[in-house]
Amino acid sequence: MSNVSRTGKEEINNATSPTTFGKSVESQAQIKDAAVQASPDAGGEMLNIYRLEPIAEPDDPRWDNAPNHGIIVVAARTPGDARIVAAARELDFMEVDAAPAEDVTTANASAFRDDKLYTVIEIDRNRRDIKRGILDGTVSVDTIRPVEPD
Numbered sequence: 001m002s003n004v005s006r007t008g009k010e011e012i013n014n015a016t017s018p019t020t021f022g023k024s025v026e027s028q029a030q031i032k033d034a035a036v037q038a039s040p041d042a043g044g045e046m047l048n049i050y051r052l053e054p055i056a057e058p059d060d061p062r063w064d065n066a067p068n069h070g071i072i073v074v075a076a077r078t079p080g081d082a083r084i085v086a087a088a089r090e091l092d093f094m095e096v097d098a099a100p101a102e103d104v105t106t107a108n109a110s111a112f113r114d115d116k117l118y119t120v121i122e123i124d125r126n127r128r129d130i131k132r133g134i135l136d137g138t139v140s141v142d143t144i145r146p147v148e149p150d
């Protein structure tokens with residue numbers, strides 16, 4: 001049941017917006033702010049070191065949607081930020097000419113952001129001598145498989 005009501009003589013409200021995701025002024029501002037905050041040059045802040053470890057069994061069906069990158073060590077603000085830092089190194093559909101649909105990103109589908117696939121363990125804290133980013137481990141960029149053979 002819809003919570004849309006019609007009052008007056010204007011067109012019927014079908015509860016849709018003519019805007020598209022990520023195109024509004026507010027969305028663009030948020031994207032720019034996030035890019036600045038995600039920059040390794042944000043600098044001068046206290047960072048912690050986290051180890052992201054896969055915890056799901058190798059035959060877990062969740063690995064079908066996201067590859068296992070092994071153990072990754074990152075410098076980040078919080079455990080949640082550690083997941084974002086690691087996921088940011090993966091290739092995104094928005095970075096190649098292969099988007100599955102208009103304005104769709106795969107950043108939220110990263111294995112690092114799934115608490116059933118990866119756990120985050122704090123191994124050091126309150127460090128100013130490191131930059132935000134991956135300190136150890138390799139994040140593969142083959143997270144996107146081409147739909148057309150080369």
